[in-house]
Amino acid sequence: MNDADKRLLNELSDSETQKADAYNIRKNGKSIDRKTNPFVQIIPKEGNQGIDIYVKENTLLSVVHIPVILTESGLTDVVYNDFHIGKNANVIILAGCGVHNDEHKDTEHDGIHRFYLEENAKVKYIEKHYGEGLGKGKKILNPVTEIYMKNGSNMTMDTIQIKGVDTTERKTIGILESNTILVINEKILTEGHQNAKTIFQVDLNGENASTHVTSRSVATENSYQEFISDITGNAPSYAHVECDAIIKGNGQVKAIPEIYAKNPEANLIHEATIGKIAGEQLTKLMSLGLSEKDAEDVIIKGFLK
Secondary structure: OOHHHHHHHHHOOOOOHHHOOEEEEEEOOEEEEEEOOOOEEEEEOOOOOEEEEEEOOOOEEEEEEEEEEEOOOOOEEEEEEEEEEOOOOEEEEEEEEEEEOOOOOOEEEEEEEEEEEOOOOEEEEEEEEEEEOOOOOOEEEOOEEEEEEOOOOEEEEEEEEEEOOOEEEEEEEEEEOOOOEEEEEEEEEEOOOOEEEEEEEEEEOOOOEEEEEEEEEEEOOOOEEEEEEEEEEOOOEEEEEEEEEEEOOOOEEEEEEEEEEOOOOEEEEEEEEEEEOOHHHHHHHHOOOOOHHHHHHHHHHHHHO
């Protein structure tokens, strides 16, 4: 790997990355390094791009890292990764994509991740996206995450778009059986003329299934964001969806909530707040000697932290 590769991987890293005891690093459509262990197997798919990750039942506190980096302008990379999480397993999975594009052709990564959680399995999933480069070619990322949860399983998904992504459509689908918990935390920053669309579709099919979706986003300059949530309660269940967005400059944000209670004991809540940076916050920081721009940057970083 060269310096650009290492820089991209660093942007996708997390405090847990150094603890990874299994990993698969993909560059420009090909796996360049892989490590497995007796508890986590990573197997290339036959006849298709991608890998199958098998976490054995009763595995505790394993860390798996599967980053993707793209440095070839004009490349469209599509990958299918399936995660099979065994009964009672507890695992941290770190993923994401970093794109470097200095040329005029568009570079795109479409990652389709499917999670199959067995009974009482627990997953912490962290996904980061980042783009950089001086070329006119766009950095395009379209992640799809499908989550299938059996009785008693628990999953937390932190999805973060750091910066530099020109166009993205992000779709997350959750199918929840009884006594399951799905927590999703999304953070997105868009600048310039960037566009971001996120779709959350969750079906609460089992008794005591619950989900909590939180989206925090900042749209600056001339960028546009669209947030769509579609939550269906098919059983006695609970859902809470929050969309909080800050607009700066000519940024635009649209929130489209849909909650559908098909069971009288489904308790579904949606909240949305969209607005500019509060004047009191700016005044307070500027009184400490910060310029208006620096004060805005501090507020935005704190909001997306």
